[in-house]
Amino acid sequence: MNLHNIVSGAIGTINPFVEVTLKRSTGYATAADGKRTPDYSESGETVQVQALSAAELQQLDGLNIQGVLRKAYLNGDWRGVYRRDNQGGDLFVFALADSVPQSLQGTTWKVVQVMETWADWCALAIQLQMD
Template sequence: MNLRKIANIYTRNINPNIPATWRKSIGYTVKEDGTQEPVYEDSTVEINPQAVSGDTLAFIEGLNIQGVMRSVYMYGNVQGVVRSDERGGDLLLFPQTPDKPIQTWKVVTVVETWPDWAHVIVVLQNDES
């Protein structure tokens, strides 16, 4: 049973899914100066960003994570930092509100992960110009 699909039928009536770019972390390269540069694999996905619930905020507070956050439901095996795999965390690119420009959000916490969908917490990043 695909619970995400069932729930999404109802939630998207109130909060529609939106397109996003999923920048999946696939490791890093080492530049000539010895610094690491993350490497990503991009794909287009549909996400359902929502406000972060009070319970989740209380949990995140204990992790000392701050900033503009969203709770995101989407299909895929989205990951935060996985040090043992030498991955630096996935990024999602989507607007903060529908009429605003695309911004970069970093996956900081994986709340739920299932074989075909995930619920993650993302934090808005300072995009470099």
Template sequence: MNLHQIASGLIGQVNPFIDSTIKVYSGETEDEAGKTITTYVDIAVNGQLQPLAWKDLQQLDGLNITGVEKKFYVNGNFSAISRPGRTGGDLLVIGSQVWMIRTVLELWPDWCSLGLTLQVT
């Protein structure tokens, strides 16, 4: 049962959903000069950007993550950085802001919440 989908109608009246794009890391290529170019697959999503709760802040502090932090609720499952798995580096783009997906705070079969850090672009 997708509880997020059930509750989203009411939540959306208070905190509207945002059209955004998740750029899923798909590898690297080299340009003619030998410079590494990161490649992504773009996935259009609709989610909610929210401030972090105290528990989330403690979790990010334990991971030694600092900067401008937010939480993003989205239908579907996305991953965070996993050096052993060689995955991650995924980005969330909202308008002109680019957020790095640093951690998955909640993972359910149909939705997840992502810990984000605002990137300097």
């Protein structure tokens, strides 16, 4: 049962879902000189961005994850670093659009921690990246 889908309509009236381009890491391309460049597959998703609770901020601080942090809820099984499958480093890219809150427009955020993961949805800690 996808509880996220059940409550998302009610929550969305207060904190709307926004469109984002999710860049899922697919590994690296290695150049002849040995330089590695990350590769991504892109998909359009809708996410809900919220502030982190004090306990969540404390948890991330204990992991030495600092900076501008938010929590993103979305459908699917997304991950932070998952070394066994060579995954990690997924990015959220918010558009310059009226439907996106001003504070998120044109910004890129990296998944730094999975806060909750269920069969159909997850909550991720994301960190603002300085492009």
